[in-house]
Amino acid sequence: MKTQLLTVRTLFKATSMLALLIIFGCSTEEAASVTTVNPEAKEISDLISSLSYDANTMLNVKNTGGAPKQRTVTKTKNTQTSPDKGNYSACEEKFYTLEANFDDVAILRPTNGIIWPGALVYGNQDMLDGMPNPITLDRSPVTLRIDLPGIGEEGTLVVDDPRNSNIQSSIDNALEWWNANAYEEGYVNASNSSYQANTFYSSKQLSLDVGLNVEWANGSVASQLEYESSTTKRVAAMVYKQVFYTVTMDTPKTPASVFGVDVTYNDVDSTIDSDTPPAYINSVSYGRIIMFRMETTDMRKSIDLDLVLEYATGAANGSGSVNSEYDEVLKKSSITVVTIGGNAEVASEAVNADGFASLKHIITGENAVYSRNNPGVPIAYTVRYLKDNSFAKMGYTTDYKVKDCTPKVFSHANAILDNNITLDVRFRFKYKKRGSNSIDYTNWKKVKKNDAPPAIRPPNGAHDVKVQFEVWDLTWKHMGEYHEGYLYSDKKFEAYCSKRNVIGICTEVKVRRD
Secondary structure (H helix, E strand, O other), rough: OOHHHHHHHHHOOOOOHHHHEEEEEEEHHHHHHHHHOOHHHHHHHHHHHOOOOOOOOOOOOOOOOOEEEEEEEEEEEEOOOOOOOOOEEEEEEEEEEEEEEOEEEEEEEOOOOOOOOOOOEEEHHHHOOOOEEEOOOOOOOEEEEOOOOOHHHHEEEOOOOHHHHHHHHHHHHHHHHHOOOOOOOOOOEEEEEEEEEEEOOOOHHHHHHOOOOHHHHHHHHHHHHHOOOOOOOOOEEEEEEEEEEEEEEOOOOOOHHHEOOOOHHHHHHHHHHHOOOOEEEEEEEEEEEEEEEEOOOOOOOOHHHHHHHHHHHOOOOHHHHHHHHHHHHHEEEEEEEEEEHHHEEEEEEEOOOOOOOOOOHHHHHHHHEEOOOOOOOOEEEEEOOOOOOOOOOOOEEEEEEEEEEEEOOOOOOOEEEEOOOOOEEEEEEEEOEEEEEEEEEEEOOEEEEOOOOOEEEOOOOOOOEEEEEEEEEEEEEEEEEEEEOOOOOEEEEEEEEEEOOOOOOOEEEEEEEE
């Protein structure tokens, strides 16, 4: 009986344990089901898919014919400056409208933990200043990919709790693996470099032309994009974007798949609408941004300053005579190199450029290759809409003018003398020489009675011009003087009898201007 009792007890225990396993096994499966599937996922996806908005209108996208930017001349005006010491400038002013669209946003201000791969943001007009507002609903796990060569499956990151700190830690771990393994195996990841160069005509114009929209910047970065027009100097800039690697988020299978399992339809409905559609940071590029800012006193408009910068950095080379001109410009220039680094901090220093590729060392070498000691920083990001995974493109516009002035030497009109008296008369110019206050004179021009009125003109560049007259009465005597300054049009003068005696004889002669 004792042995039988033990068997029954053993059977009872085994049966009880099996029952518990079944109960808890079912509970675990049910829990797993609950934690991986949002019961309102379809309703949330339908809600987001039903949002009605025009992203192009919301983000001011411009009609540029498919090109990144379009420049249009809206008006042309010809003017000339007032002469100064015999010189003046003939100017042509062209008024431009520049329209540009961007789907790649440069990071030019502190991101405050908002910009990271996979972050949810509002895809409305608040994005236009380069800093979208975050959506703070709970998230589902996110999958990211780092495009470093040789990283293999270690470059695919699954982050269970997507938030800035966790994302950055996962990226750091992947980079450290690459540093310790792929790098040692001979993989080298030189940066993917691109550059844009242009001449400053206004702060916003230049910023749009080189892809560093001043509307995305603040503080120290914005100050480097400041510009004041000047007649004594010209300014140009060249921007290198060197991308070491890019971290990209996998495209969501459905709009709802980015949200945590506990996020309800009401949570989403109260957070977004057609004026605040949801979007996500699709990718973040890491590397560095280098800007060369050149100021020169060489005012020759025949030389494009952006080409001079391309020459100095080694991006392009010209012919012998052209290179010689570029060297002359560099001698009259000051160049500042601005490096935009971590959290949009700025480091700047003056550099010297004295010939072809003299600045190339700044953009090449070890600093242009990703490594443990040169990891790069976030420099740009892209955004996609959660509704349809389309890229968010942002449009900007600015008006500016380009004033192209050519130095000229003032060319005077004529002075004409009609002699209506019986005595000989002569006239000449007293003037100051071009560009100075030195006084000089022209030769006298004699005019007899009944001579055809002769015309004479001052030398080109003469200023502070006076017309002097003399009459022959046994000797040459002063007759009068007219201060013309500049002769913009022909001036006619007449020598005439101003007084007669009772018998009609001329007793006084003068000169007058018609």
